[in-house]
Amino acid sequence: MNELLITRLRNARIENNMKQQDVADILGIKPNTLSNWEKGRTEPDIDTFVKLCDIYQIDCSSLLEDVYAFKRVKSDISLSEYESIKKYRSLDDHGKELVNFTLNKETERIEKYGKLGEVSHPVTSFPMRLISYYFKNASAGTGQLVIDNLPDKDIEIPDKPEYRNVSYAIGVNGSSMEPAFQDGDILLVEATQEIEVGDIGIFQINNECFVKKLGEKELISLNKDYKNIPLDETAATLGKVIGKL
Missing domain, CATH: 1.20.5 (Single alpha-helices involved in coiled-coils or other helix-helix interfaces)
Structure with missing residues (x-):
């Protein structure tokens, strides 16, 4: 019996809080017969399969269509990957x-x-270099006072090629940029005003500092529990986020 079909039927029985003995009693068969079906050693005839679907309250046609779709791509993906694709499409x-x-x-x-x-x-072992670290000035939430003071301390970062343009580090305060950045993350920033739509950067609006993704006319929060922030005449770019430690 097809791997996906076996998995779906077994999971349907468990979700209905039924033991193999319960199903076997309804069908008038031995429990080890059902066990063999769920292990793929043997398979039920079509009439029994329909009865199983009725017992588990699942639609036979939809299940068989799903199994057929999986069989068409089985050589390329695993069962778990197929289930992930279905979740993604939803x-x-x-x-x-x-x-x-x-x-x-x-x-x-x-x-x-x-x-x-x-x-x-x-x-590869990289040499280290020091950069300035502002540990509580980039808000992933409702706003933080703009960088207007000396850095809190210096920190070391690897002198990798991808970090060559990093000018300073800054801490994340809030959760509006989850899942990409979490509260307390340390962002590595290139001090530049040249940033493209779709890039994540550090921005100043009305004397408040944000880490956001740049949109056409607004700063975008990745976490949809937070509103986007419209750009206005006070908006300024303080840097482009290169990565995080």
């Missing part, structure tokens, strides 16, 4: 944007450093 545009953002960032990480626990290439 998301709205905001959900898909967050998933795509995370996938892109994780792909970049793997390409640069390899998978966790794997040694895909020799580890």
Whole structure:
């Protein structure tokens, strides 16, 4: 019996809080017969399959269509990957944007450093350099006083090629940029006013400082629990976020 079909039927029984003995009693079969079906050793005839769907209150036609779709792509993806694709397709545009953002960032990480626990290439040791660190001035929320004082301290960062343009570091205060950036994260920033739509940067509006994604006419929060911030004549760009420690 197809792997997806086995998994769906077994999960449907569990979700209905039924033991194998319960289902076997309804069908008039031995419990080990049902156990063999759920392990893929044997399979029920079509009439029994329909009865199982009735017992579990699942639609036979939809289940079989799903199984057929999985069989068409099974050579390319695993069952868990197929289930993830189905979940992705059910998301709205905001959900898909967050998933795509995370996938892109994780792909970049793997390409640069390899998978966790794997040694895909020799580890390169980089020299360190000092940059200024403002630890509580970039708001991922309702606003923070703009950088107008001396940095709180200096911190060391690796002198990697991708960090060569980093001018300073700044802490994140708030959760409006989740899942990309969390409260307390340390952002590495290039001090520049040249930033493109879609980039994440540090911005000043009305003497408040924000970390946001630049939109056409507004600063965008990745966390939709927070409103976007319209750009006005007071808006200024303080830097482009290069990464985080």
